[in-house]
Amino acid sequence: xxxxxxxxxxxxxxxxxxxxxxxxxxxxxxxxxxxxxxxxxxxxxxxxxxxxxxx
Ligand SMILES: [Zn+2]
Numbered sequence: 001x002x003x004x005x006x007x008x009x010x011x012x013x014x015x016x017x018x019x020x021x022x023x024x025x026x027x028x029x030x031x032x033x034x035x036x037x038x039x040x041x042x043x044x045x046x047x048x049x050x051x052x053x054x055x
Contacts, residue, residue, distance in 0.1 A: 005030040 006027035007013065008020035020027050 004016050006015055006018065007030040008015065008022060008025060008027045010025050011020065011022045013020055013022045014030060015021055015027055018027060019025065
């Protein structure tokens with residue numbers, strides 16, 4: 001079964017349609033979203049750890 005969940009890259013609204021119900025822009029698959037807060041924070045944390053480890 002394919003994931004049908006999509007997310008708007010602009011307002012981060014989840015939807016099942018190809019267009020955002022909020023802004024009408026095209027939505028992308030939630031699983032390959034261009035933005036990922038968790039990832040960004042994870043990268044930050046990893047970088048911080050690396051820097052701390054190097055000092
Ligand atoms: Zn939107």
